[in-house]
């Protein structure tokens with residue numbers, strides 16, 4: 603079997619934070635009626651993660667459910683299990699008006715790790731990154747400079763970012779610039 | 791800087807996270823309508839100095855369309871509300887009246 607090629611082949615950068623392209627995150631986009639217990643039961647049953655509330659990010663090990671909009675979730679899993687879970691979801695949701703799409707190859711993911719994680723994100727997104735207003739357990743869809751992205755905190759000094767694969771290099775370069783040594787603002 | 795709270799995801803989004811969608815509550819006139827109605831639907835827009843109702847999309851966010859009521863002169867925002875309505879909710883109209891008694895917009899007041 604051939605090796606899996608991610609957008610940037612796992613590129614990384616060490617600056618104010620450590621920026622790393624994640625190797626092959628599994629991602630499934632789900633759309634449906636959150637008010638329908640049938641939808642919620644099927645999704646949480648297959649994901650084995652509980653249903654997040656508004657803007658919630660529930661990540662438990664390799665599995666996670668992110669609240670992307672009032673009718674959209676992003677299911678996180680390993681790359682290998684994404685097609686298997688998508689097939690299970692298709693079966694569990696048969697007959698319901700909903701969408702299940704394995705988007706693992708359509709997205710790129712980065713992780714940030716280091717004490718300046720909040721500051722690096724704050725430089726690029728129009729989001730209040732202070733501890734009072736944004737913390738672990740919440741996902742934020744926004745923009746990083748000129749492209750759409752979503753991120754959530756994986757710890758108090760770590761974050762994961764999802765963007766379209768086609769802008770992976772742009773986002774990586776943004777993250778490198780925002781975490782250039784000597785560019786700390788020390789506000790957050 | 792204009793800040794609107796998206797009624798769908800609850801984010802207080804600043805302007806660069808949003809996309810302006812023009813005037814709100816426009817009734818469509820399509821095939822079979824009179825030329826006058828069609829022309830009005832396509833081209834005639836309010837250009838108020840003060841209270842205005844607009845459509846916005848949380849484009850760099852949850853992706854949903856919503857409505858906003860604001861002042862074009864002060865940028866004061868009276869509120870945002872669901873896209874699924876033909877006119878502003880009473881609560882929004884009451885808020886505007888409290889701030890600007892005597893306001894009017896199209897046939898609303």
Ligand SMILES: [Zn+2]
Pocket residue numbers: 796797798799800801848851852853854
């Ligand atoms: Zn929104």
